[in-house]
Amino acid sequence: MNSFVLRLLLLGSLIFVFAGCGDKAATAKPESVTVEPASAWFPVTVGDQSIKVQLALTDDEKQRGLMHRTGLAENEGMLFLFETPRKQSFWMKNTPTPLSIGYFTQDGVLREIYKMYPHDFTAVESRRTDIPFCLEMNQGWFADKKVRPGSQLNLDELRAAIKARGFEPVQFGL
Secondary structure (H helix, E strand, C coil): CHHHHHHHHHHHHHHHHHHHCCHHHCCCCCCCCCCCCCCCCCEEEEECEEEEEEEEEHHHHHCCCCCCCCCCCCCEEEEEEEEEECCEECCCCCCCCCCEEEEEECEEEEEEEEECCCCCCCEEEEECCCCCEEEEEECHHHHCCCCCCEEECHHHHHHHHHHHCCCCCCHHHH
């Protein structure tokens, strides 16, 4: 082998060796963040009531909702989040548990509450067209707990829950 080729091979080997010895801090992957599954429960406050909610964030989660659930604990529910505020519409296909639904505006204020009945295909629509958050609870929960239109959803707790699910709150206008 001539000296030029030998030097080229030596240089290539050195580059290969030193490339693998880079600064670990610069090349290290960030520590893994625990992402909670859709089945996880998150604490959120509505008015003066502490509740636990599952978040419906993806289209599949929103479509499935509380279908086939035979009950919820007293202060448990599902919070549906939409990227764009709009008129909302829910039904009770394959849902045996009587529910109430609360419709919230982007500022976290509860604006409307409606009862929903098991297996009812009748749409329960919001009157307002600026609703991004919808909370389903056991039927009568809002009245029993005195959570009325004007009650505030704690948006800081909601942001933390969304992040824990591995989503960005800004995706939902938060």
